[in-house]
Structure formats: C-alpha cells, structure tokens
Amino acid sequence: MQQPSATSKMTKLKVLFLTSASIKEIPDHIPEFQQFSQDFEMVYHEVTTAEAFIDSLQNDPKLQDFSGLYLTGAFSVMGRDFSQFIPYFPDTLKVASFPWVGAESFRPDLFKERGILVGNVGDGSADDVADIALSLTLSAFRFTSYLESRLRESGDTNQARNTLGSYELDPKTKMPALAPMDNDRTKGVHLGGKHVVSPRGKVAGIIGLGAIGKAIAVRLNAIGMSICYNKRTALSQAELDSFSFPLTYVESIDELLPQLDLLVLAVPHSPQTVNLINEESIKLVKPGIRIVNVGRGSAIDEEVLLKALDDNVVTSFASDVFQHEPKIDERFLKRFDVALLPHMGPYTTDNFQGNHKRVMRNIAGVLKGVDPRELGIINL
C-alpha cells in the first residue's frame, strides 16, 4: 500500500494565489479550502504593479511551474486589463478561475489560444439576486419603502398610514397628500394618486430569462403572478417542463410591453440592452406598469423613466442598478414611488463563500481530470 503523504508530496501541483496589500481574500475559514490547500502546493504571491508582476512571472523561481491560477479581486491593484499577463504564464498553467461571473477583464479567448481553461462561478448568485428582485417587486406593488420611512419618522402606525387613500401630491413636499377624511376605501387603495394593488393575478414580463430570470419567475409565480418572458430564443420543452407553472414566450419586446402589469429587467449590459426602455418603448407600455431592474442600469433611459413616473404612465420603479452608477440621479432619492437598493443582489455570505467553493471546484476539477464540461469553464 502506498503512503499517501509521500506520494502527494512528490506529485503535488502548484496553484498560484494572488494577494495584494489592500485586498486579502484567502478563504482559509471555508472548510473546503483546507482540503484544497492539502491537495495542491499553494504559492501565495502579493502583487503591486503590472510591471512587477510580469518581472516575477519571468524571473521569480516560485512562479515558473504553477498549474492553477486562483484569482480574487486582489488583481485589480494592477489595473483592469488582466489579459496583458497571458503571454508570460508558464506552459504548465492549465486553468485560471475567479470567484465572480463577469469575464470582461480576462479575454477568455486569448487564454484559450494558450490552451488555458478559464472558469467562473456560473449561476451561483442567481437565487440571491432573484430574492432582491422579489423584494423590489413587493415594494413596487405595496409601497413598503415609502410606508416604512413614514413609520420611522412618526413612530405611529396610524400616522404612517394616513396618506393611504390620497389622490394627490402635497404641492410643497411632492409627497402623497393626506387621505381625505371621507375617503371611501372601496374605491381602492391609492397613494398620491398611485394605485396600491396586490401582485396576485397580475401579469409579469421578464426580459432576460437566464439563471437569474428563471429564479425570479419561480418567485413571482409564488406570489400569484402569471409569467411572460422575452429572450433571443424560446425555452425548450425540457426547460419548460422544469417549471411547475406555465411561462409564455413573447418574441418581441414591443409585443410584450402592452401586456404587463410588471416589467422585470434581468439582462446583462450589451449593445442590444442599452436603453431598452426609451422614449419609443415607453409609449407601448400598459399605463400604470411597474418596473423592476436587477440587470444593468444601462437598460433604462432614466430621463424617460422619471417623466413616465411623474405622468403616472409608470406607477413605480424599484431597482438595484442605475444608469450612472455608483451615482444615483438625485431626483430619485426623494421620490415615494421608487425603491432603491445599492447593487447588493449578490451580497450574501452564502454567495461569496459559494463562489470560492466553485473556484476550488474549477481548479481542482481540471487538474484532477474531471470533464471540463461538468465544471464552470467558459472558454471551451
């Protein structure tokens, strides 16, 4: 019988782990990392400038024969363009992986030319982002964000609710006026002229039905909405069968918008998704539509949106992303008919630790000969 320790010492492959002075992100409190650090010889290297890193790649003996590259946000101290280092990696490098989704800085195609696989975290954050979309949807229908702010100010539930039933804005504050004393609740629940309704029985349209959009669909179905979607190609029958409820494909956005009580944007940034909601498309919406955005802020022309909110063409807007992020257009900040979150979709312990587990799985998988199609490899 072989002695595992002796064997593993002889055959351990090296994994380069980049750190920086400002960003330490060594996942040694994640139990899986203990095993990973035993399975491979970990080489920790602190980066400073691009020039220094290229020099190390050329001359530092520790950096001549690594097989895996474990990336964290530390690389960003050298600038955004990571692809500049690709020519200097040793021929032993088989796989590089990072604990997030976007590969913009990495040029996976150039890695591929050198035969190096690149892995990301795939759909790992879909549920967490979809939870934020659900929270925003509930706020868009029920105005929880505004009503909570009133309760925090007044400390009294009756006072906090005393604008529910109002049809106008206070001319000074531009916030909902007090409800008239003889308010008849059977006319419905209004708030500064906006309608407070249940999402139940209403129609939601999701643009972008990837992993996030699908997770959103499941949640909106649970609150009683019927689901339409638009994407480049319709779901296959097998994909549809994985849902316990029907999803209706609408081929064009122009056809989709007039049907919706709620529009949910879950699209990535691309030339096709910039200003999806613009002066022309806003004319097509069903008046009173609510809009939720958890994709990219660039999908909405915010000038057009602000006017549509004023005109009550759009009842409410609830968003985790903004056109000029990190700055928010000041006109949003004081509105009662918007809910605003700070691009926090993926911010959970589960997601951040899960992402590292996926990096370990990508690197260990490739180096141990697992079929890369079963891993999160994006440049096959």
Next chain:
Amino acid sequence: MQQPSATSKMTKLKVLFLTSASIKEIPDHIPEFQQFSQDFEMVYHEVTTAEAFIDSLQNDPKLQDFSGLYLTGAFSVMGRDFSQFIPYFPDTLKVASFPWVGAESFRPDLFKERGILVGNVGDGSADDVADIALSLTLSAFRFTSYLESRLRESGDTNQARNTLGSYELDPKTKMPALAPMDNDRTKGVHLGGKHVVSPRGKVAGIIGLGAIGKAIAVRLNAIGMSICYNKRTALSQAELDSFSFPLTYVESIDELLPQLDLLVLAVPHSPQTVNLINEESIKLVKPGIRIVNVGRGSAIDEEVLLKALDDNVVTSFASDVFQHEPKIDERFLKRFDVALLPHMGPYTTDNFQGNHKRVMRNIAGVLKGVDPRELGIINL
C-alpha cells in the same frame, strides 16, 4: 313569459346599508354592486349615535322589514359594541355581513340566538398579508431596509455599501461602522456584526398555520427555505397533500425554537398568544435567529426582544405589528437591524374590493337560499 322587472319589484327584499357622515363606503364603483343593488331594495341609513339608531330601528318605517344588513366601518361612530342593537332588529333580518375578518364587536353568538347569520370575509386577505411577511423576511435576511436608507442619504451605491463587511457598531451613532479596508469577503458578509445570509437552505418555523400561515409557507418555500410549523393540531394528510413541498409539524414551541433560522408569527391575539416570545422562550432560540411578525404585536415582549437584538441572540426583527400599537417603541425607530411596517398587511385595492364582493356574496347567498356552509358564515 314573466316580465322580470315587474316580478322583481314585487318580490325585492330589503338590504339595510349603514353609512355615517365621516365614513362613506358605498361600493357603487365595484361592478358587482350594480347587480346587487338591482337584486335588492337598498335602504341607505346614516347613523350618528347609538340612541338615535335604536330609535330609528323602533320607529322609522323604512327600517322595519329589512332582510339583510350590510355593514361597513360607518357603524363605529356609534361606539365599538354593535351587539347592543341585536334586540331591536326586525324578525325579517336573516343575515348581516361586514367587509373584514374580526367579529369582536358583533357577538355572533347573540345574532345566532335570534336566528340571524353573520358573515365575514374569511381568508380573503391571506395572500396580501403573506406578501408583507415575505417582504419582511427578505429584509430580515438581507438588511434591505437599512441599505436603502443609506442609499437615499448618500446617493452613491458604493458609499451605501461601505458598511457591508463591518463587525462593529460606530460607538457614536450605534449604526454599523465602516467595513475595514482589508475586509476579507470570504469570511462572510457582516453588517455591524450581524450576519447577511441568503434565506435559501435555512429553516423557517411558522407559528399559526391558518390561511395566512399557509400562504406564507408557499412563499418561503419559493425562496428555498424548509418549513416547520406549530399549531394546536397537525395538518391532515389531505391538507398536507395540497402543498407541493413537505411541512414538518412540531408539537411544542419549546421544541421548535432551537431549530429555527427564522421564526414567523402569524397568530391572532388570544390569552395563549400574549408574550409568546418572553424571557424564558428567548433562551431557547438558536442564536442568530431572525423574527418576523405579521400576527399581533402582543405576541412579543418587546423589552426582551430589544435586549436580544443588542446581544445578537436575535439577528434581526421585521414586523408589521407592535406591542403598543399605534405607537412604536422609540428604540426601534433608529435601529438598523429592524424593518418596520405600519400594520399594512391587508391594504390593497384587491383586498378591500374583494372583501365587499364577499359581503355581497354572503348577503345575496343567504337571501337566495344558497347553502350557508358555502358562504363566509361564522355563526352556523
């Protein structure tokens, strides 16, 4: 062939509809009310004082032979005790109904002694209240309420997020301190020492599994939680079969609390539910539990809760109801680890209009001979 108009004029039964100067709630913009007003002879009567109403019941010829009684909040100008009028109702009265759930002011038992059926709206608002429980749950896990307030203050997504990653409170503001510069996200996402996690894969326990609790269970399942519940008797197999996921019955609350990442209270006010969460029971919870309350504020001893929030025994509290409502304990108002809504669970147009449809259905149903067991009658 009979002429329907002539016939109906001869046979129309009277329905008394109470109004008051301050509360007009005549649902004549609800389409179903057109039909209802044609099917019955509507007698509108404005009430002022209890004495005046008793006088009218005894002497006003219009109030001597009504068969149905349609109640709205208007009755409350005469005080809370509606049962005082029961002896004065004519023998022709067969059914009284009101557009809400609670029958506290009505003594359905005394109505029964006179052979008058009493109807309420049953489970009509369950989905709307459950939506609020879901919104509060997401806030309890993700701290959306605090992060939105930071974004509204700063107008900058990066600044709004710069406390995510902090392990302490700022000693001055008692709000989360800034995250340390070398914050390692793989340690998890913290906020002032509280843990920001996904609800996915965590255990929720619902106390009170009536219509609202069941609607909450469906929603929490959709965000990936597993569901335990406590109520007097376990669900029948037929009830369990109506869910597409398992629910685990836990017979005692003492046994339930140590298992939960999230406690959801959906119990009505009763001697058994007052101070369910108290000095003894808080010792049983799994440290770090989150608590959501959409039942009655009396279920929680808020002194005990506030201490548990400070001690991090309870991570967060998110509630639509409060112990001393309408006043909120001031200490809650500035906390970052609570989400506060102004008892708004049932406030939607759908619910308020749906409740009137249920009143019409109760009254018309009884008077047209529908089996009362198929209606919302509560004193059979």
